[in-house]
Structure formats: structure tokens, C-alpha cells
Amino acid sequence: MAExxxxxxxxxxxxxxxxxxxxxCGSSSLTEDWAGYxxxxxxxxSQIAEEMNVAQAGAYALKVR
Structure with missing residues (x-):
């Protein structure tokens, strides 16, 4: 489940x-506080990937707090 x-x-x-x-990316800065998928x-x-600066296929959060 994504949540x-x-x-x-x-x-x-x-x-x-x-x-x-x-x-x-190897960052240790992970959070449960995110929205959108x-x-x-x-x-x-992908235009969305371009706007998000995403170069690798995968699942991404739209908003991360």
C-alpha cells in the first residue's frame, strides 16, 4: 500500500x-509525510518526469513535506 x-x-x-x-539517490532523508503518487x-x-527532474523509471511522490 502506497500510504x-x-x-x-x-x-x-x-x-x-x-x-x-x-x-x-542514496539519501537518508525519508519521510512518511507525502501526498500524490x-x-x-x-x-x-514524459512531461511530468521532465517537470519533476526525474531521469529513472519508478514511483514518485508529487508533494513531499
Whole structure:
């Protein structure tokens, strides 16, 4: 379930609830306080990925507090 997962404050990647660091950028700044969820499958062709500065496919939080 997405609500249990942790979002990275640096890159917004959504990580497993037991993660200690972000799978994508390695940051240890993870939070449960996030909203919105987008899955990027082809970042090179995605306008949302471009606006979010996302270069890797994956799940991302739209708003991270």
C-alpha cells in the first residue's frame, strides 16, 4: 500500500517502508509525510518526469513535506 511507504525528500522516489536510504539517490532523508503518487515508466518521453527532474523509471511522490 502506497500510504505505508517512505518518500525521499531529495528526489521524491517512493521507497519501501523499511528503507533506511533512498533506492535511487542514496539519501537518508525519508519521510512518511507525502501526498500524490505518480508512476513514471518512460522518463525520457514524459512531461511530468521532465517537470519533476526525474531521469529513472519508478514511483514518485508529487508533494513531499
Amino acid at each position: 505505508d511507504r517512505l518518500a525521499c525528500r531529495e528526489c521524491h522516489h517512493v521507497n519501501d517502508p523499511d528503507a533506511q536510504t533512498c533506492e535511487h 505518480v508512476i513514471v515508466t518512460q522518463p525520457e518521453e
